[in-house]
Amino acid sequence: MTSRSSGTDMIAELLIATFFGLLLLGIHRKIIARIQRRPGPPIWQEILHMLKFSFKTTWIPKTASPVLFVGVVLIAIGIWTAAFYVLISGGSLLVIFGIYMLHKIVEHGFGLSSGSPYSKYGGVRSVISAASELPLFVSVAVIAVYTRSLDLSAIMYYQQVHGPLLIIAFPAACAMFIVILSKMPFGPFSIVEAKELVSGYKTEHFGIWRAGLEICNGLKTYVLIAVFLAVFIGPLSLPWLLVGMILMIVILAFACAVTPMMSPFDSVTIQMLVTALMLVYAAIVLMVVQP
Amino acid sequence: MIDLVGGVPLYILEFGDELVYLTPYTITLFLLALTFTVLALISQPEKQIDIAFGGDAYRAKEISVDEMRFRRFMAIACGLATMGAMVTGDIFNFTLFTAMVGITNVGIVAAVKSPHVQDAAYQYGLVALAATVPLFAGAAVYAAVTGSLSMIELMKGTVPAVPLIAKGMLMLGVIGEGMAPFYAAKAEMFRAPGAPYVIMCSLSSLLIFLRVVEIIMLG
Amino acid sequence: MWAQYSYGILVIMVAAVIAFYALARERDDLHKLLLLDLVEIVALGIIAMLGTDLAEALILPGLTVGIAELLALSQIYCTKEGIRNRPVMGLNIEVITKSDAPLILSIFLVAYGMVLSGFTGGGVAGLGLVFLFISRTYRNDLNLLEMASGISWAIWIFAFFVFMFLPQYWFVALMGAAIGILLKVTVKMSLVGTMWGKQHD
Amino acid sequence: MIIRKISHFLCNYENIMPLFAGACLLLFIAGILLLPLPYSEKQLYPKTFDRNSSLDPYDRGGPPFTQVSIVSQYPENSPTAGLVTSYLTPFSLFLSQVTMHLGTTIVAHPGGIIDEILYNTRGLDTVVEATILFIAFAIASYIYRKV
Numbered sequence: 001m002t003s004r005s006s007g008t009d010m011i012a013e014l015l016i017a018t019f020f021g022l023l024l025l026g027i028h029r030k031i032i033a034r035i036q037r038r039p040g041p042p043i044w045q046e047i048l049h050m051l052k053f054s055f056k057t058t059w060i061p062k063t064a065s066p067v068l069f070v071g072v073v074l075i076a077i078g079i080w081t082a083a084f085y086v087l088i089s090g091g092s093l094l095v096i097f098g099i100y101m102l103h104k105i106v107e108h109g110f111g112l113s114s115g116s117p118y119s120k121y122g123g124v125r126s127v128i129s130a131a132s133e134l135p136l137f138v139s140v141a142v143i144a145v146y147t148r149s150l151d152l153s154a155i156m157y158y159q160q161v162h163g164p165l166l167i168i169a170f171p172a173a174c175a176m177f178i179v180i181l182s183k184m185p186f187g188p189f190s191i192v193e194a195k196e197l198v199s200g201y202k203t204e205h206f207g208i209w210r211a212g213l214e215i216c217n218g219l220k221t222y223v224l225i226a227v228f229l230a231v232f233i234g235p236l237s238l239p240w241l242l243v244g245m246i247l248m249i250v251i252l253a254f255a256c257a258v259t260p261m262m263s264p265f266d267s268v269t270i271q272m273l274v275t276a277l278m279l280v281y282a283a284i285v286l287m288v289v290q291p
Numbered sequence: 292m293i294d295l296v297g298g299v300p301l302y303i304l305e306f307g308d309e310l311v312y313l314t315p316y317t318i319t320l321f322l323l324a325l326t327f328t329v330l331a332l333i334s335q336p337e338k339q340i341d342i343a344f345g346g347d348a349y350r351a352k353e354i355s356v357d358e359m360r361f362r363r364f365m366a367i368a369c370g371l372a373t374m375g376a377m378v379t380g381d382i383f384n385f386t387l388f389t390a391m392v393g394i395t396n397v398g399i400v401a402a403v404k405s406p407h408v409q410d411a412a413y414q415y416g417l418v419a420l421a422a423t424v425p426l427f428a429g430a431a432v433y434a435a436v437t438g439s440l441s442m443i444e445l446m447k448g449t450v451p452a453v454p455l456i457a458k459g460m461l462m463l464g465v466i467g468e469g470m471a472p473f474y475a476a477k478a479e480m481f482r483a484p485g486a487p488y489v490i491m492c493s494l495s496s497l498l499i500f501l502r503v504v505e506i507i508m509l510g
Numbered sequence: 511m512w513a514q515y516s517y518g519i520l521v522i523m524v525a526a527v528i529a530f531y532a533l534a535r536e537r538d539d540l541h542k543l544l545l546l547d548l549v550e551i552v553a554l555g556i557i558a559m560l561g562t563d564l565a566e567a568l569i570l571p572g573l574t575v576g577i578a579e580l581l582a583l584s585q586i587y588c589t590k591e592g593i594r595n596r597p598v599m600g601l602n603i604e605v606i607t608k609s610d611a612p613l614i615l616s617i618f619l620v621a622y623g624m625v626l627s628g629f630t631g632g633g634v635a636g637l638g639l640v641f642l643f644i645s646r647t648y649r650n651d652l653n654l655l656e657m658a659s660g661i662s663w664a665i666w667i668f669a670f671f672v673f674m675f676l677p678q679y680w681f682v683a684l685m686g687a688a689i690g691i692l693l694k695v696t697v698k699m700s701l702v703g704t705m706w707g708k709q710h711d
Numbered sequence: 712m713i714i715r716k717i718s719h720f721l722c723n724y725e726n727i728m729p730l731f732a733g734a735c736l737l738l739f740i741a742g743i744l745l746l747p748l749p750y751s752e753k754q755l756y757p758k759t760f761d762r763n764s765s766l767d768p769y770d771r772g773g774p775p776f777t778q779v780s781i782v783s784q785y786p787e788n789s790p791t792a793g794l795v796t797s798y799l800t801p802f803s804l805f806l807s808q809v810t811m812h813l814g815t816t817i818v819a820h821p822g823g824i825i826d827e828i829l830y831n832t833r834g835l836d837t838v839v840e841a842t843i844l845f846i847a848f849a850i851a852s853y854i855y856r857k858v
Contacts, residue, residue: 067334068487075326082319095316098501102323105494112486115337120482127478127493128722134470137504144508265718273714306674307792307832308755308784361853368846375839383568387839390575394582394843398850401586402857409590413539414724416583418731420546420576421533424526425735427553427572434568435515435560438751441784451751456742463738473731476724516747523746526739533732542728563756567828571840578847585851656852663845670834673791680791680831687830694841698848 010085017084018215020242021222022046024249025185031253032186050214058207063115072109073205073212079103080219087223087230090153096227097140101133103183103220110205110213128264129182129189135271136179138278139172142285143231152230159234166232171281173232178274180224182267184252188259189267225249300443303380310380310443316505320498321377327494328370331363336485354485358402365402366488369395373495377502380442382433385506386426386464392495393419393468396480399492403483411479415469418476422467429460445509458507465503469496515559522555539591543583550576616642623696636699662693755782756828765807781832789832 026043033040060066083099086092104126111123144150146169147158159165166173182189205213225245229236236244262270301318304311313321336354354362372395376388397416400408434440436457437450444450469477469492477496481489529549536542553576557568587593616638623635669686672679720726764770779793786792807813829837 063337065334065337065486068330068337068490071326071330071334075323079323092316094505095319098316098319101497101501102494104497105323105327105490108481108490108493109486112481112490113337115484115486124478124481127474127481140504141508150508263718265722266714269714269718269721305785305788306835307789309833309835310785311835357857361849364849365846368842372839372842379835381833381835383571383833384835384839387571387575387836387843390579391839391843391846394575394579394846394850397579397582397586398846401582401850401854406590409586411724413583413586413590414727416579416586417542417546417728420579420583421549421728421731421735423572423575423579424549424553425738427568428526428556431553431557431560431565431568432519432748434564434755435750436748438753438755439784440755444784451749454745454748456738456745456748459738459741463734467731467734473727473734475722475727479724512747513750515750519748520743520746523739523743527736527743530732530736530739534729534736536729560754562754562758563828564754564833566758567756567833567836570829571836571843574840575843578844582847582850585854589854656849659845659848663841666841667838670830670838673789673831673834677789677791680794694844698844 010088013088014081014084014219017222018218019047020245021218021220022050022214024221024225024245025217027246028184028249028253028256029186031250032257035254035257046214046218050211050218053206053211053214054208056207058209061114061116065113065115068109068113069205070209072106072113073209073216075109076103076106076216077212077219079106080216080223083223084219087152087226090151090156093140093143093150093152093155093227093231096152096223097133097136100136100179100224104129104133106216114205125264129268129271133179134275135175135278138275138282139169139175139179142169142172142278142282145282145285145289152227155231156235164233169232169285171278173228175274175278176228176232178271180228181252181255182271183220183224184256186261187252187256188262189271190261221249300446303443308381308441309384310441311378312380312443313378317377317502320501321374324370324373324377324494324498327491328367328374331366331370331487331491334487336362336487358404359485361402362399362485362488365395365398366491369399369491369495373491373498376499382440382442382461382506383427383430384440385502386423386430386461389426389465389468389499390419390423392499393422396469396477396492396495399485399488400480400483403485405483408480408483411476415476415480418467418473419469422464424464425460425467426464429457429462429464432457432460442506442509461503462507465496465499468499469493470500515561518559519556522552522559525555526552539587543580543587547576547580613642620696633695633699635696639696639700642700658693659697662690662697664690666690666694755784756832757782765811765813781828783828783832792832 023043023046025046026041029045030040030043060069079099079102083096086095086099107126108123111119111121111126114120140150143155143165146165147155149155149158155165162168178189181187184190222245225248226241228248229241229244233244300312300314302313336359369392372388372391376385376392379385379388393416397412397419400412403409403412430440433453436454437445439445439450445453467473474496477492480492483489526549529545529552533542533545533549536545550572554569554572557572558565560568619638619641620635623633623638665686669683669690672683672686676683721730761770781792783789783792
């Protein structure tokens with residue numbers, strides 16, 4: 001994972017990551033369907049979706065703000081590509097989480113740029129859910145207290161020496177798990193894509209724009225889960241990494257399938273309570289670990 | 292506490308005692324702010340559609356040219372303030388940029404003629420104004436305890452450790468500019484038409500929050 | 511450890527607690543705004559506890575930011591509450607030719623302000639213009655004032671860049687800043703005066 | 712349920728001001744409990760008083776147009792620091808010669824024009840400050856004109 005490779009390799013890795021991420025989303029859908037006793041789509045459905053949208057007629061709605069409407073798709077792909085490269089080069093965790101947080105802006109951009117009321121409500125809900133990232137930073141702080149660095153490579157090295165952080169800092173892992181859960185479709189916190197808003201913020205994006213969004217989603221899923229594994233399990237060889245990611249998506253799918261979607265402000269309140277608990281935990285860690 | 296949180300400074304620009312410096316982390320944030328500022332500059336606002344639910348009636352809201360110009364100006368000012376806050380290497384300068392983000396955020400939506408949005412903007416403005424108190428107080432405690440306001444000095448560790456309360460003040464000040472749980476008014480402000488501009492409101496507070504995380508870890 | 515600094519901070523913090531308690535209890539929008547003006551003082555107090563020249567340099571921006579935000583917010587408050595006819599009227603001065611007396615006084619004040627220069631100079635000159643505007647009822651051009659405000663801002667920034675990048679021309683920068691701030695304060699005060707004066711049609 | 716109650720409180724934007732004030736209240740109470748704070752003796756721009764100066768308490772020393780030394784963080788970045796401090800406008804100079812109380816008015820700001828530290832060594836602050844003021848006035852005058 002930490003090996004440095006040439007430009008073409010990088011692009012190949014990027015494509016593989018995207019497709020694998022989309023596959024993970026497909027597995028996610030399938031498992032949820034099976035738990036709910038539905039047949040569900042095939043697991044490569046999300047990949048097909050992306051390909052299908054790539055060849056469809058594309059337009060920009062007459063009411064939209066055209067530059068933003070298109071620009072935000074490019075930004076979405078751009079930031080997650082950057083996050084992916086930071087991940088494989090073992091860069092700073094803070095950069096990845098910064099990008100994770102800025103994904104929110106992409107949601108606003110998608111939602112508000114079209115002028116459609118449905119996507120607008122999706123965008124407004126995305127603002128409402130501004131609390132979902134806060135547990136993340138507390139868990140980052142806890143990790144920093146243990147490893148004394150925020151470089152992914154240093155964190156992985158720490159785990160090689162001291163064992164996985166999943167055991168050492170279990171609550172931090174739980175907090176990050178909730179953060180990833182809030183970005184998964186059909187989950188308890190995915191209020192931005194609630195069915196009463198048609199498709200939430202992505203309602204109006206069609207054709208190639210939607211394909212771009214799907215690519216971004218695939219990459220995002222891959223990066224988030226890979227970061228979770230890297231930060232809490234440590235360095236893994238490629239087969240184990242893939243197994244770990246599939247295992248993660250199974251757990252996430254179970255969590256999504258058995259919980260109802262919450263009302264927007266309830267979801268925020270729960271995330272904030274999690275943050276508060278994490279703050280208490282971080283304070284304890286700070287006092288125990290750092291004399 | 293932690294070495295080089297945002298990476299090694301790649302470039303330092305000197306403005307007297309206030310240094311502007313770039314690290315991989317701040318460059319990432321700076322570029323995002325820049326991208327969205329350019330977007331606000333070149334993109335037209337969308338025509339928001341209102342639907343009367345239960346019927347077929349709908350109408351598009353138009354933004355007058357004058358209003359658009361003013362809000363674009365505010366959005367660009369907000370973008371510049373955000374960029375400044377991303378690269379500044381001085382604690383007090385950072386708080387000033389944050390205060391500027393607060394006031395420009397109010398400006399972006401204050402020109403909207405919807406009473407609901409104006410009410411939300413007013414409530415947000417009150418919190419933004421109150422947030423300057425912990426912000427400035429935090430910066431002042433930083434100065435008193437360390438005898439310096441330079442982040443470079445904090446990074447080098449040449450100054451005494453910063454007390455937790457100063458970090459808390461700085462954090463609460465930034466959170467007051469529009470992060471959870473004080474974001475309710477901001478979410479209502481998003482109902483205003485003019486997507487490229489209102490997005491700036493949220494982007495600026497997220498970016499400033501990300502920056503303050505780095506600053507807090509420095510000392 | 512309990513040095514003078516900590517005692518000072520203690521007093522200010524207690525003041526902060528009281529002020530924020532009041533703010534937390536207050537429900538009325540206008541009173542919230544007024545209380546905020548008081549709460550701002552706390553921040554200035556903590557800055558002042560630094561006790562160096564730096565404190566002086568930091569208080570000024572702090573103060574300005576507070577005032578500026580207060581001004582913008584109070585204008586939004588007026589709009590939001592639909593307050594249009596404010597009971598503030600122009601000055602009624604009993605002189606024979608009503609238009610000349612305020613003009614002469616204003617010219618005197620502006621000239622005096624220019625001699626004084628600096629913050630106070632701007633203040634005095636601004637007062638002269640305020641006086642002119644509130645005692646006359648004709649419509650004056652806000653656009654022009656806004657433009658002047660923009661130009662003064664540009665001069666101010668330009669002078670700053672001279673200081674930073676061409677320090678050998680510091681005297682030019684100094685003079686530029688002097689003119690900039692004079693214009694700035696004058697324009698800002700007359701803007702307030704215009705708003706405060708009789709409602710235009 | 713408690714969560715429902717909290718979220719109902721949070722979603723009303725009328726409540727955020729009390730909420731924020733409450734948070735500040737708690738923070739400042741915590742601040743009182745965490746006292747005393749250490750005070751670094753090595754401060755930038757230290758202040759000295761010369762009670763006999765007519766510019767007191769604003770005197771930063773030095774005759775006009777000669778450089779006085781100022782303790783700044785990076786002295787090499789502001790080579791002209793200290794020159795501006797002792798500059799007085801002709802009128803301020805005159806006042807300083809005839810009265811001992813010039814320093815009690817802001818007219819007698821050293822230089823009579825600008826604050827050295829604020830403008831020279833910490834120049835970016837004053838730029839942002841001026842901009843904030845400018846923005847606030849733009850908002851106020853726009854709303855005033857349009858509504």
